[in-house]
Amino acid sequence: DAGVIQSPRHEVTEMGQEVTLRCKPISGHNSLFWYRQTMMRGLELLIYFNNNVPIDDSGMPEDRFSAKMPNASFSTLKIQPSEPRDSAVYFCASSPRGGPYPARGYTFGSGTRLTVV
Amino acid sequence: KQEVTQIPAALSVPEGENLVLNCSFTDSAIYNLQWFRQDPGKGLTSLLLIQSSQREQTSGRLNASLDKSSGRSTLYIAASQPGDSATYLCAVDTGANSKLTFGKGITLSVRP
Numbered sequence: 555d556a557g558v559i560q561s562p563r564h565e566v567t568e569m570g571q572e573v574t575l576r577c578k579p580i581s582g583h584n585s586l587f588w589y590r591q592t593m594m595r596g597l598e599l600l601i602y603f604n605n606n607v608p609i610d611d612s613g614m615p616e617d618r619f620s621a622k623m624p625n626a627s628f629s630t631l632k633i634q635p636s637e638p639r640d641s642a643v644y645f646c647a648s649s650p651r652g653g654p655y656p657a658r659g660y661t662f663g664s665g666t667r668l669t670v671v
Numbered sequence: 672k673q674e675v676t677q678i679p680a681a682l683s684v685p686e687g688e689n690l691v692l693n694c695s696f697t698d699s700a701i702y703n704l705q706w707f708r709q710d711p712g713k714g715l716t717s718l719l720l721i722q723s724s725q726r727e728q729t730s731g732r733l734n735a736s737l738d739k740s741s742g743r744s745t746l747y748i749a750a751s752q753p754g755d756s757a758t759y760l761c762a763v764d765t766g767a768n769s770k771l772t773f774g775k776g777i778t779l780s781v782r783p
Contacts (some may be wrong), residue, residue, distance in 0.1 A: 587771070588691075597760070597773040609772065639781060642752045645714060647771075659720040664713065 558645050558663035566669045574635040575666045578623055578627055579648030587660070589645040597645070603629065615640075636670045643667050666667050673698045673765050677774035684751055687721065692746040692777050694761030699739045702766030706735050706746050709758045718759075719746070742750050751781045 559578040567573050579586045587602040601611040603623045611621070618637070623629040633640055646663045680762075684690055685716045703722045707715040719728045719735040721744070727736040734747040748755055758778045760770040 596775045599770055602770065617709075629697075659703065659717055661713040662707075662716065667712075 556655055558648050558661050559662035561667050562666060563664065564667045565631060565670075566671065567636055569637055569670055570635045571638075571670075572632065572669060573636045573670075575644050575646075575668070576628045577646030579629070579646070579665060580661055581627065583648035583650050583661070585649040586629050587622060587647045587649070587663075588629070589647065590620070590641040591643045591665070600631070600644075600647070601659075633668075636668075638670045641669050672699075673763055673772045675761055675763050675774040677759075677761055677777050679777065680775065681778045681780070682723045683780040683782060686751060686753060688751050688781075689747070689749050690751055690779075692748070692759050692761075692779070694744040694746070694774055695698075696742045696744075696761075696763045696772075698765060699742050700764075700765065701739060702764040704735075704737055704744050705715045705764070705771070706733075706744075707760045707762060711757075719740050727730060748779075753783050755779060756781050759783065 561576045588600040589597050590600055591597045592671050599623045601612045602609055605624045619633055643665045644664045645665045647660045649660045649669055676695045703724050704716045705722055708718050709715050719730055721728050721735055721737040732749040737744045742749045756779055758776040760776040761774045764771050
């Protein structure tokens with residue numbers, strides 16, 4: 555099991571550019587979560603999917619942020635246009651909750667460190 | 672709205688000391704509680720998961736307890752080592768929508 559895989563690990567971009575973050579959840583996990591971590595606010599849930607369907611996107615900061623999960627093995631988080639205040643570490647996590655497996659908790663990816671200059 | 676608090680924000684102890692990290696939450700109707708470790712610049716590693724029906728979980732030198740009625744959990748680290756230095760986060764799953772609510776974490780430094 556390769557765990558939750560995120561790419562890229564680091565992203566530096568100029569203000570106004572589009573940024574796409576990618577996530578591959580653990581096979582068999584049917585819930586996927588996008589979190590953002592900053593020093594000021596800690597870990598914040600942005601959006602989560604259950605069986606590829608967005609369930610709650612109330613944490614998405616504004617319309618510049620969008621997320622998709624076209625299939626069970628892939629999700630993207632897009633920021634367009636990016637701003638310096640979007641600089642943070644973005645984590646993807648997956649969980650078997652709601653699926654045929656006993657609840658085993660979340661598994662996090664290594665994160666994408668985004669810097670917008 | 673669930674709120675998770677971890678106090679203090681930072682802790683420094685000498686090597687070998689047994690220590691307790693505290694976590695409190697406001698809504699006792701939880702599905703499970705999970706403790707994570709985060710090393711600087713790294714992701715989160717799950718340490719222990721306690722289901723709402725359980726009182727404690729153990730893994731090696733780590734022991735986590737859960738008291739739902741009082742809204743508290745503790746992470747006990749026995750015989751601390753410099754390698755235990757990291758930030759420890761507590762997260763509560765309320766089960767309503769499988770969302771985790773995180774505390775801000777406790778940054779632990781174990782001095783050789």
